[in-house]
Amino acid sequence: MRGGNLNLRLIAIVERTTLESIKWSAEIILAFAGYALASFMSSSLVPFVLKMNGATMLNLSILTTSMWAVVIRIFFYHQQVDWLYYLSFAIVVVGIVVYSKTEKDHVPVPALEDGNLNGQYQVLSEEEIAQSTNNTMA
DSSP, X not given: OHHHHHHHHHHHHHTHHHHHHSOOOHHHHHHHHHHHHHHHHHHHHHHHHHHHHOHHHHHHHHHHHHHHHHHHHHHTSOOOOOHHHHHXXXXXXXXXXXXXXSOOOOOOOOOXXXXXXXXXXXXXXXXXXXXXXHHHHO
């Protein structure tokens, strides 16, 4: 929420002349609102995607959205694209299929020094902090 507030202030300051030159209509306001909603949803869903699937799947998904932009360019705008776009699209599809089909071996988190995985956090005294710092430097 604070980031959005800051961005609105920066836009009002930096892009003032551009904002004043826009001929505002319901269509333009809806386009801005749609973009804001899409950006908010993207920012809100990224942590869940990372937690469920990992960074590799997130990056492959981002590549896939870039490929949708190419598809829209071809079919809606009837523009030609270089053959490398088709090759990259095929590579992205293969990457997603390979990543989705491979088994994920979950590596267990290493046990703590005493082997207690359910240990509670504790506040360290200044003496304990200094001692651990000296041990790591030695």
